[in-house]
Amino acid sequence: xxxxxxxxxxxxxxxxxxxxxxxxxxxxxxxxxxxxxxxxxxxxxxxxxxxxxxxxxxxxxxxxxxxxxxxxxxxxxxxxxxxxx
Amino acid sequence: xxxxxxxxxxxxxxxxxxxxxxxxxxxxxxxxxxxxxxxxxxxxxxxxxxxxxxxxxxxxxxxxxxxxxxxxxxxxxxxxxxxxxxxxxxxxxxxxxxxxxxxxxxxxxxxxxxxxxxxxxxxxxxxxxxxxxxxxxxxxxxxxxxxxxxxxxxxxxxxxxxxxxxxxxxxxxxxxxxxxxxxxxxxxxxxxxxxxxxxxxxxxxxxxxxxxxxxxxxxxxxxxxxxxxxxxxxxxxx
Numbered sequence: 001x002x003x004x005x006x007x008x009x010x011x012x013x014x015x016x017x018x019x020x021x022x023x024x025x026x027x028x029x030x031x032x033x034x035x036x037x038x039x040x041x042x043x044x045x046x047x048x049x050x051x052x053x054x055x056x057x058x059x060x061x062x063x064x065x066x067x068x069x070x071x072x073x074x075x076x077x078x079x080x081x082x083x084x085x
Numbered sequence: 086x087x088x089x090x091x092x093x094x095x096x097x098x099x100x101x102x103x104x105x106x107x108x109x110x111x112x113x114x115x116x117x118x119x120x121x122x123x124x125x126x127x128x129x130x131x132x133x134x135x136x137x138x139x140x141x142x143x144x145x146x147x148x149x150x151x152x153x154x155x156x157x158x159x160x161x162x163x164x165x166x167x168x169x170x171x172x173x174x175x176x177x178x179x180x181x182x183x184x185x186x187x188x189x190x191x192x193x194x195x196x197x198x199x200x201x202x203x204x205x206x207x208x209x210x211x212x213x214x215x216x217x218x219x220x221x222x223x224x225x226x227x228x229x230x231x232x233x234x235x236x237x238x239x240x241x242x243x244x245x246x247x248x249x250x251x252x253x254x255x256x257x258x259x260x261x262x263x264x265x266x267x268x269x270x271x272x273x274x275x276x277x278x279x280x281x282x283x284x285x286x287x288x289x290x291x292x293x294x295x296x297x298x299x300x301x302x303x304x305x306x307x308x309x310x311x312x313x314x315x316x317x318x319x320x321x322x323x
Contacts, residue, residue: 022125026132033135040141040322055318058253059214063134066222070131074124 023078027071034063127225129194134221136201140210140319156205160198167191196286200293211255211314212299216292218250219274224291227278240275247271247295258315266313269302270295 037060045053091099139156142148169175171191177183183192197220204213223243230239251270255263273295278287306313 026128030132030135033138036138036141037319044320052316052320055254055256056320058256059137059319062218062222062250062253063137066134067128067131070124070127070225074128077124 023074027067027075030063030067034060034067036060037063127228130225131221133197133201134218136217137214137319139205140214140317141322143323144321153206156202160195160202163195163198164191167195190284191286193286193288196289197292200289204292204296208296208300209303209314210317210319212296212303214318215247215251215254215270216274216296218254219247219270219295220288220292223247223250223274224278224288227275240279243278244271244275247274251295254318255315257318258313262313262315265302266299269298273298 037056041053041057041060045051045056139152142152166175170177170180171189177188180192187193200220201217204216208216223246226246227239227243230242234242248267248271251267252263255266258266274291277290277292277294280290281287282290303313
């Protein structure tokens with residue numbers, strides 16, 4: 001029984017650590033992609049006076065704003081959890 | 086006081102007290118994990134918008150092969166992992182953020198992956214992009230709104246958000262096409278999200294259902310000699 005509880009606790013801690021490892025990827029990759037879209041729109045589209053790349057501007061902004069909306073509460077929840085731990 | 090000096094009643098009370106303390110602590114920990122898993126699942130959804138980077142990859146021959154092979158390999162690996170989990174080779178607890186009902190069926194991330202793979206391989210970019218956006222943002226928006234505003238308002242908000250995604254991604258089409266596609270695509274996305282089936286996850290349906298509906302309309306119009314598909318939104322790098 002004691003061994004089982006210790007195992008469960010270890011698994012829970014491992015899960016928490018795993019999640020904390022995932023957090024930077026989940027947050028940084030969408031930001032990288034959205035900034036890449038914006039940069040690509042700027043270099044290939046805006047600077048060259050072409051409107052063909054305007055879609056990338058839209059997608060860049062959508063990805064950026066959509067991720068910001070959910071990243072903030074996610075980071076807050078991780079902070080709260082770290083304090084509890 | 087040592088255990089030998091206690092009466093049976095005192096020992097029983099002390100043990101009970103310790104058990105209650107332990108149970109409370111464990112429950113607190115589980116609650117904390119549940120709250121965190123909630124946001125973890127939401128961010129996993131929004132993260133999926135990054136998959137749109139796929140369309141920026143150049144179309145040179147060897148990269149083109151990679152664009153087909155790599156997503157297939159990723160989904161196959163996910164399938165193997167899920168197979169092993171369902172057969173008990175991998176502990177269910179090792180998967181963070183899984184829902185209770187996912188213990189006995191493939192987890193939603195596999196459905197999500199399969200849907201994205203199908204969109205990448207079999208649907209034109211103009212149809213796939215808004216569908217991926219719906220899975221990335223409409224799903225968590227509906228989830229959050231449902232919690233605060235109730236089911237009906239949540240689906241209405243989800244519908245409007247999906248209309249926005251289809252409208253924005255088809256902005257280079259004719260105005261009547263934008264209206265038809267936005268309404269059709271958003272209806273498919275919300276029905277896909279709302280329909281709870283035992284074997285097919287909503288993460289799959291929210292992408293595939295609107296994609297099929299728009300694809301059928303596009304093919305139907307093609308038969309009538311009208312091509313409603315707008316130009317590509319994301320042009321591959323050279």
